[in-house]
Amino acid sequence: MSGTETWNRAALALRLLAADPSGLGGLWLRARPGPARDAVVAALDRLPVPPRRIHPAIASDALSGGMDLAATLSAGTPVLRDGLLAPGATILLTSAERCGSGLAATLGQWLDRGAGSLILLDEAADGDECPPPALTDRIGLFLSLDDVALRDTGPLDMHLPASLPTVTLASEQRDALAVTAASLGIASLRPPGFAAAAARTAATLDGRSQVQDADLRLACELTFAHRAQATPAPEDDTSAPPEESHEQDGETQRPEIPDDMLLDAVRAALPPDLLSRLAEARTRRAGTAGGSGAAHRGNRRGRPLPPRPGTLDGRARIDLVATLRAAAPWQPMRRAADRTDRRLHIRSADIRVKQYEETSDRVLIFCVDASGSAAMARLAEAKGAVEILLSEAYARRDHVALIGFRGNRADVLLPPTRSLVQAKRHLAGLPGGGGTPLAAGLQAGCELARTSRGRGLTPSLALLTDGRANIALDGSANRGTAEADAGRMARLLRTEGIAGLVIDTGRRPARSLEELARAFDAPYLALPRADARGLSGAVSAVLG
Known part of the structure; x- marks a missing residue:
């Protein structure tokens, strides 16, 4: 679809939203900053009910209303004020891809009551983020302006x-929409x-009392295309068997099949790469968020959290408001009981103190098998996968570290760093050959994780090996002792609470690595035929 066609469809979507905001739920607008997005946002301000802008860090009392503190203290009686989520309101959430679960729950409940409409301004640049599914599922319309240039507007x-x-x-027509959705x-x-609702509104704006095929196509483009999980391939009409009729209760019924016209509209609505990016973003939303480590609460710095009752002990900071x-x-009750001229009475039970959530940086420790057996099989693919993962970790501002084990020892080739160039240089110089000191590799990973945790980092360990441990911790070439030592190191990692992943890069899955993963309490992935891109994708999916 060309940029001009996308822009014309955006104009239709805005008119639909203006005519039936509550029936459509709202609009998910995915667009980078630029003239096209600015023009659409300016048009949203001309809706019958202009949107009220909020941000992901907005306080809950601003949304739902609460006590007007100044008026309450002046009047001496509680005075309440309305929140932004008033009946019939239109809310525009900026930076919607950063919306947290608490705000998503509040807005989702508001939409379920049919109290208004929500516009999500999604500014994600690389497609690795998206608004919470709890909100996107409750919003009918979707627009992406990625392919719209200034000349198209x-x-x-x-x-x-x-x-x-x-x-x-x-x-x-209603049945055709339902079957099409199921087919997708x-x-x-x-x-x-x-x-x-979109089809009825489109016919309404054209002054017609009946919905036509063009209305159904437009409705599917705006409401189904970005939600499609599987797009059926076009069928060959010449090979299609004749339709069969089925007798039921004396009536002839035709089998329900998806309308090819509607499926064709969905196929042409969005570029294929956008569908894959949205799917990847939903997967990342469902998993652990990348780029951050463990969160802990404090009273000095970090992301503000709701205040809590507390005492003034010299460490906590009072939240005056x-x-x-x-x-x-x-x-009023305290003034009557005190019988003095003092206008403000504060008790210890009223004290509220501030609290913050501080998130530590994360370090990804890649423990790579560089032994002879691994070098013969998958060392090249493992190096390529680690290089891709290093780039992704750098983009998330994670720290990365690299441990290589071969012969009878394990070496920390790269301490935790954010230098992508240095990490790639050490990875390229990783030699292959020798025995497989798997236990030594895990021991080095555990020690590095402890050191990183002492520096305030949250460690995760990704082990890439073919599992053929044959060198024990004492350096002896004894396969039984080597496997026992590796199992003991895996249990130590679990005791330390270090998150991890075990990837079997051998040509055939190794039962010993499955047992090692269970001892580590970590996911086990056997990827005998995956290339570097497949390996990196598997690690990213598990470790976030």
């Missing part, structure tokens, strides 16, 4: 007709409802 007409006819949707692998029941808000409802 034009005026956006937000004018609505003065009178709108009542539009009906035939039962066959869409499990949620909401999208067919959004598609029906929250303290006054807790004390305000009790002022």
Whole structure:
């Protein structure tokens, strides 16, 4: 689809949203900063109900309302104020790809009540982030402006007709939308409802009382395309068997099949690479967030959290506004009991202290088998996978470390660093050959993880080996002792609470590595035929 066609479809989507905001739930707008996005955001300000802008770090009381502190203290009685989530409001969430689970739950409950519409301004640049599925599933329309250039843009007409006819949707059309959604692998029941609302609204804006095929195609493009989990390939009409009729209760019924016209509209709606990027972003959302280590609470720095009751012990920092808000409802009662001219009465139970969540940096320790057996089989692929993972870790601002084990020893080739050039240089110089001191590699990984944790980092360990341990910790070439030592080191890693992953790079899965992964309490992946890209993808999926 060309940039001009995308822009024209964006103009139609904005008119649909203006005509039926509650029925469509809102709009997911995926666009990088630029003239095209600015024009669409400016047009959103011309909606019948202009959107109220919020950010991912907004306080809960600003959304749901609460006590007006100044008015309460002045009047002496509780005075409440309305929040931004008022009935019929339109909310625009900027940087929606950074929305947390708490805010997503609040907005999702608000949408479920049918109280308004939500616009998600998704500014993710590389496709590795997306808004929470709890919100995207509750929003009907989707627009991506990635392929729109300045020359493709034009005026956006937000004018609505003065009178709108009542539009009906035939039962066959409703069934076609439901079957099409199922054929695309869409499990949620909401999208067919959004598609029906979009089709009715499109016919309404054209002044028609019946939904036509063009309305259904537009509805599928805007509500189904970005949700497709599996797009059926076009069928060859010449080889299709004739339709069979089935008798049931004396009536002839035709088998329900997806409408090829609607499926073709979905196939043409979005570029294939965008579908894959959205799928990858959903996977990352479902897993552990990358680029951050363990989180712990404190009272000095980090991301602000809701205040908590506390005491002034000289270490905690008082949250003055929250303290006054807790004390305000009790002022009339306390003034009457105290019988003095003092206007403000604070008790110890009113004290609220600040708390923050501080997230440590993460270090990814790659423990790579460079022995002779691994070199013969998969050392080249393992090096390529680690190089890709190093680049991804650098992009997330993680620290990376590299341990190579061969012969009768394990060496820390690269201490934790953020230098991508240095990491690649050490990886390229990793030699191959010799025995497999697997236990020594795990021991070196455990020691490096302990050291990193002492520096405030959160360690994770990825072990890449073919599993043929034959060198014990004492340097002797005894396969039984070597496997026992490796198992003992794996249990030590589990005791230390170090997250990890065991990847079997051998040509055949090794039972000994499965047992090692269980002792480590880590996922085990056997990838005998994966290339460097496949190896890196598996590690990224597990370790985030």
